[in-house]
Amino acid sequence: MKVLKFGGTSVGSAERMKAVASLINNDEPKIVVLSAMSGTTNALVQIAETLYQNKNEEANALIDALHDKYKQVVEELYTSAEKKKQANELLTEHFDHVRAFTQDLFTIHEERAVLAQGELLSTALFQFFLEEQQINSVLLPALNFMKIDEDEEPDTAYIAKHLKEELEKFPNTKLFITQGYICRNAFGEIDNLKRGGSDYSASLIGAAADVEEIQIWTDIDGMHNNDPRIVKDTYPIAELSFDEAAELAYFGAKILHPSSVTPAKQKNIPVKLLNTMQPEAKGTTISAESTGGTIKAVAAKDGITAIKIKSGRMLLAYGFLRSVFEVFERYKTPIDMITTSEVAVSLTIDNARHLEEIVAELKEFGQVEVDQEQTIICVVGDFIEERSGSGLKIFQSLKDISVRMISYGGSKNNISLLINTKDKVEALTKLNEGIFDRNTNNA
Ligand SMILES: Nc1ncnc2c1ncn2[C@@H]1O[C@H](COP(=O)(O)OP(=O)(O)O)[C@@H](O)[C@H]1O
Ligand SMILES: N[C@@H](CC(=O)OP(=O)(O)O)C(=O)O
Incomplete structure (x- = not known):
């Protein structure tokens, strides 16, 4: 048995859906997971936002427009006329x-029910086709088996059973x-795996x-070795x-949802990234093996x-970092990067929802400085043997860009650099020119 997931662009029109149907029409046993049609x-x-604001007329116009698109x-x-x-x-x-939600109180529960319609529609239309x-095929309702727990983590035992x-x-x-993306939560309500969650x-x-597979x-x-939306070549x-x-998925390569590798890795199931518009292309195979050159790709x-947090007095004391981490833990805010010096600790977060409260608590430890609009550039590869001077290549490429933080050593696969977001395009372009050995990695 294989799982084949088709994203929004792959089912984005009647023509694309027909192409998917011919791709999957063979004797291999498979589960086909579909996203909502793109857009x-x-x-x-947008409809949900409008409903939150009680702009019912506007919401109805948006709903009608989407309905017309589907007609x-x-x-x-x-x-056939019958179908x-x-x-x-x-x-x-x-x-x-x-439309019924325009008549009623609109809360997060209704929002989730609205967001689920895309996948419910794409799969039902595809099954009719x-x-x-x-x-011969069967439509399996994901809401009957896909579930997240109180911590919004997948309930894998429930899902398997x-x-x-x-x-x-x-x-x-x-x-x-x-359906991809949709699930039930711990209370049995309709929920989802967050944007891009069909890969997951x-x-x-x-x-x-x-x-x-x-x-x-x-x-x-x-x-790709770099973000094709930003960098040519x-x-x-x-x-x-x-x-x-x-x-790469965690640090911005949009082609994969950040959490989607973990379940496959745990079961050692290879993941292939393939192109519906070019099915014969080899694509990328993700597996326990890693081959090829030292530097493989960069994402932002x-x-x-x-x-x-600057605190000359306390930084070297044991227990200090624990106290700092506990602040982030209290606000359920994960830390991405961390660097320390004798007088300061710098760290990054991507969820700034509780920034104000976090900063207020951190001020108890010392002076706190906050910089927003930052970007993590993540260079990925096998850096275990520093054979080819990867670090030198990276820093030479970025010599004109101010780098705020550097992190290496957390894993053998990743060198992360923090830069100002305004320098992102230049950084990705310069890295593209400076760090890759095209012949070794190209698919
Ligand atoms: N490193 C990368 N390699 C390939 N694609 C990438 C990368 N970074 C960003 N992307 C973007 O990801 C897109 C595919 O992801 P997504 O839009 O989620 O597809 P789908 O609709 O199939 O789920 C590509 O069109 C590409 O623009
Ligand atoms: N439809 C959802 C889930 C998803 O994964 O879509 P896609 O496969 O097109 O990225 C979204 O847009 O977020």
Whole structure:
């Protein structure tokens, strides 16, 4: 059994859905995980924001516009009048459900129900298409097995048990379709795995069903060595280790959801990143093995806040760092980077929701400085043997850019640098020119 996840762009139009159907139409047993059609989740987020503000007329106009877009998809996707009618009835049901929220109090619970509509629609429309094409498949409702706990972490035991039960209901079926992104929370309510979470769904499903391979089908031919949205002349990487891929995903490579590597790594299931527009391309294979040159890729994570605590008196005392970390723990705020000197400790966070409270508490330890609009540049590779002077190449490339923090040694896979966000494009471009050995890594 394999898991194949198709992202928003891969199911973004009737034409794309038809291409996905032909890609999966073979005898291999598989679970197909679909995202919402591209643009849908953003549109639903906008509808939810409008509903929060009680702008009901505006919300209705947005809902109508999205509904119209889907009517067009139905027109293009199906050939028979019967399927078009069935699909249009389904659209009415879903969009009326969203419209109903204009009449009522709008809270986070309603918001989550609104956000779930994208995946519910894409999978239902796709299943209808397979039926029309007489391709035998079963639609598995993710809300019957995908669950997060009180800490918003996946309940892997629950997922494995309930997914197995769902699959066992259909012993003769080889093709299952299900929703990415959506789940139930500890209270049984509809929830989600955060933006981009369908990759995470695919990986959790793959681990739960102990599949032989997880494929993430998207609109690019694998993980590139640099952000292709920012830098020209990037190339796909043939192979990455789980740890390298996890670092890149966490530090901004949008092609993968940050948490999606962990479940696959735990079960040692290879993950392939493949391109729906170019299915024959080799893509990237993520596995326990790591081969290729020393420096593999670079990614950038924006929205970082740097906090420096200066305290000559206390820094070297044992227990000091623990007290600092406890402040962040109290506010459930993870720390990304940390560096220390004799008189100060600098660290970064990407969730500044409790910044004010955190800073107020840290001031008890010393002088606190805060810098926002920072970016972490993360260079990933196998740095265990400093054979090729990777550090030198990195610093030479960045010689004209002011680097605020440097972190190396936490893992053998990552050198992280903190820079001002305004310097990001220049930093990524210079690194692209200065640090890669194209012949070794290119897919
Ligand atoms: N290092 C990278 N390698 C490949 N793609 C990347 C990288 N960094 C950012 N991306 C972007 O990620 C996009 C694919 O992710 P996403 O938009 O989430 O796809 P999907 O809609 O299939 O889920 C690509 O189109 C590309 O612009
Ligand atoms: N539809 C959700 C989940 C998702 O993963 O989408 P995509 O696979 O298109 O990144 C989102 O837009 O966040």
